[in-house]
Amino acid sequence: MPAVTLSRWTMSYFTVAAGFLLAAETAMAAGFGYPSVAIGAPATLIVVHMVAIGWLSLALTGALFQFVPVLIAKPLLSGNLVLPALALIAGGLIVLLFGFFALDHPLLAEHHCLAIGGALLVAGFLLAGFVLARTLWSGRPLALPARFAGAGLASLIATIFLGLVFAVTLSGSIFTGWGVALLTNAVPVHAFIGLAGWLSFTAMGVSYRLLSMFMLSPELDRKSSTFVFAAGAALLAIVVFAGSYAAIAGSFGPGTLVAGLVAGAVVLAVYGNDVLALFRRRRRKKLELNSQAAAMALILFGISAAAIAALLGAGRFDALVIAAIYLFVFGWLSGLVLSQLYKIVPFLTWLESFGPILGRMPAPRVQDLVNEARGRRWFVLYFAAVLAAAAALAFGLHYLFRAAMAAQVLGTAGILFETVRARRLHYATGKFPADLKKPRLLFCAASPSSKGD
Amino acid sequence: MASDPQTLSDHVRFILRSVIDPEIGLNIVDLGLVYDVKADSEGHVSIVMTTTTRGCPATGYLKQASEDAANSVVGVTSTETQLTYDPPWNPSMIDEEAKKEMGIQ
Numbered sequence: 324m325p326a327v328t329l330s331r332w333t334m335s336y337f338t339v340a341a342g343f344l345l346a347a348e349t350a351m352a353a354g355f356g357y358p359s360v361a362i363g364a365p366a367t368l369i370v371v372h373m374v375a376i377g378w379l380s381l382a383l384t385g386a387l388f389q390f391v392p393v394l395i396a397k398p399l400l401s402g403n404l405v406l407p408a409l410a411l412i413a414g415g416l417i418v419l420l421f422g423f424f425a426l427d428h429p430l431l432a433e434h435h436c437l438a439i440g441g442a443l444l445v446a447g448f449l450l451a452g453f454v455l456a457r458t459l460w461s462g463r464p465l466a467l468p469a470r471f472a473g474a475g476l477a478s479l480i481a482t483i484f485l486g487l488v489f490a491v492t493l494s495g496s497i498f499t500g501w502g503v504a505l506l507t508n509a510v511p512v513h514a515f516i517g518l519a520g521w522l523s524f525t526a527m528g529v530s531y532r533l534l535s536m537f538m539l540s541p542e543l544d545r546k547s548s549t550f551v552f553a554a555g556a557a558l559l560a561i562v563v564f565a566g567s568y569a570a571i572a573g574s575f576g577p578g579t580l581v582a583g584l585v586a587g588a589v590v591l592a593v594y595g596n597d598v599l600a601l602f603r604r605r606r607r608k609k610l611e612l613n614s615q616a617a618a619m620a621l622i623l624f625g626i627s628a629a630a631i632a633a634l635l636g637a638g639r640f641d642a643l644v645i646a647a648i649y650l651f652v653f654g655w656l657s658g659l660v661l662s663q664l665y666k667i668v669p670f671l672t673w674l675e676s677f678g679p680i681l682g683r684m685p686a687p688r689v690q691d692l693v694n695e696a697r698g699r700r701w702f703v704l705y706f707a708a709v710l711a712a713a714a715a716l717a718f719g720l721h722y723l724f725r726a727a728m729a730a731q732v733l734g735t736a737g738i739l740f741e742t743v744r745a746r747r748l749h750y751a752t753g754k755f756p757a758d759l760k761k762p763r764l765l766f767c768a769a770s771p772s773s774k775g776d
Numbered sequence: 777m778a779s780d781p782q783t784l785s786d787h788v789r790f791i792l793r794s795v796i797d798p799e800i801g802l803n804i805v806d807l808g809l810v811y812d813v814k815a816d817s818e819g820h821v822s823i824v825m826t827t828t829t830r831g832c833p834a835t836g837y838l839k840q841a842s843e844d845a846a847n848s849v850v851g852v853t854s855t856e857t858q859l860t861y862d863p864p865w866n867p868s869m870i871d872e873e874a875k876k877e878m879g880i881q
Contacts, residue, residue, distance in 0.1 A: 328835070329833060392833075393829070393831040393832065393833060397831075536828070536829050539800075539880065541867075606881050670798075670833075674837065677798065678834065678837035681840075681841035682794065682840065682841025682844040683844050683848075685794070686796060686798070688800075689801075
C-alpha cells in the first residue's frame, strides 16, 4: 500500500470557501455593504467577514492541511479534528454574520450571536491551528516555508482573539474598559494582522515553495528569504503587541505608523525581489495558467501594498485606501487562491484517480485534466473586473462598481466551474479506463495520510 | 529461467519509462529520478530513485508504480525500491533530448 498523503477533507474546505466567495461577491454586486452603506456598517462587516473568514481563511486552512505535510515531509497529525474544525468555523461564521445583521435591527437587539459566533470561530480555528501546529512541531527543525506557516498561524490566533474581544463587547455580553478601547482603536490591528499576517505572510512562505516546484526554479539564496521571514515575523509581532497596547492606552502616534510602513515596505521589496528571481531563473520557460495567474496576483500585491502604505503614510483614510485594500483582497489574496485552486484541485484529483493505476496502465498528466484556453478567459475576466471594481471604488462610481462586481461574479464562477470540471475528469475523458470511478467533489476517497491520534 | 543481470536491468529501465511524473508529464527515467537499477542472476531487482520534491504526495504512488512496472518484466522475481534524497534531484538531471521536448532549459 503506497504511503498516500492526501488530505481527506481539503476539498470540503475548498467547496465551502468557494460558496462563501460567490455569495459575498453576489451580495456586493446586488449593492449590499460598502459603498452603498458606510465602511463600518453591519452590512459591510457581513461581506468583509464572508470574504476574510468564509472564503480566504477556509481556503488557506484547507490548503495547509494538504501542504504542511509536504513542507515538512511528515504526515498530518490529529487529522480527525479537521472536519469538526470546518463545522465549527462555518457554523460560527454564520452565527457571527447573523449577529452583525442584528446590529441593524433593534427588534433583534437582545442577542448574543456575535459572542456565540465569535466563540465558535475561535474554537474552530484553535482546532485547525492545533492540527497544523502539532504537525509542524513534529517536523522540526523547520524548513523556511514551514516557519512562515508557523508565524501565519500565530497571526491567525492573534486575529481571532482580537475579533472575539470585539464580538463580546459589541454584543454587550462582557463589557470591560480595555475591551471598549480595543473595539474603538484596534480594528486596524485586527484587519492588518489578519490580512497581512495570517493570509499574506502564510501565502508568501508557501509561494517560495510552490513557485519553485511548479516552475522548476533552483533554490534561492537563503539570506534574503530568511530576512523576509525574520523581519516580517518581528514586524507582525510588534504590530500585534505594540498596536494593541497603544490602542488600550490611546497613545498611537503617527511616527509609529510611518516606521511600521517603511519596515513593511522593505520586507515586501526583498520578497518581491526573491519572487522575481524565482520567475527569472525558472527552468520551465512556458508558464502554466496557474503560474501566470499567480504572477498577476503578485503584481497586484506589490501595487496594492505600495498604494496602501503610501496613502496611510500620507494620513489618508478615504475611498482611495478602501480601493487599494479591495485590490489587495481580491487582486492579490483571492487572485492567488483562485490560481492555486486551479492547480491544487487537478493535482489532488490526479493522485486520487490515477495514482493507484500508475505503472500498470497509461495515465494522463495533471495538465490533461484542465483546459487552459477556457480557464484563461475566466481568469482574464476576473482580474479585469477586479481592476475595474477597484477603480470604481477609488472614483466613487457606485453603479460602475456594481457592474464590475457582476463581471467579477461571472469570472469567479467560470474559474470555479473549470476547477469542478477538472475534478470530475471532464477533459480527461478517453485518457483513462472507462470503469475508473470519478472522484467525489467534497472529499478525497484515498486513505487519509493523517494519524487520528 | 533468469536472464542476464545486465539485460534484465536494461529491460527494467526501459519499462520504467512507462511511469510518468504527473506534474511534469515526463517519464521518471528521462526526468532523472531513477538513480540506479540493479538486477542479480536470480531476477531480484533493486531500484534507487528520488522524487522532484521531498514530501511530494505522489511519492508513494511513484514508488509503487516503479515496483509494479519492474515486476511486469519477464524474468523479474522480486523488486525492491529505495527512495533517496541524496543527492537531491534538480532540473539539470533531466535527459538533454527530453529537456528540448519539454521546453525546459
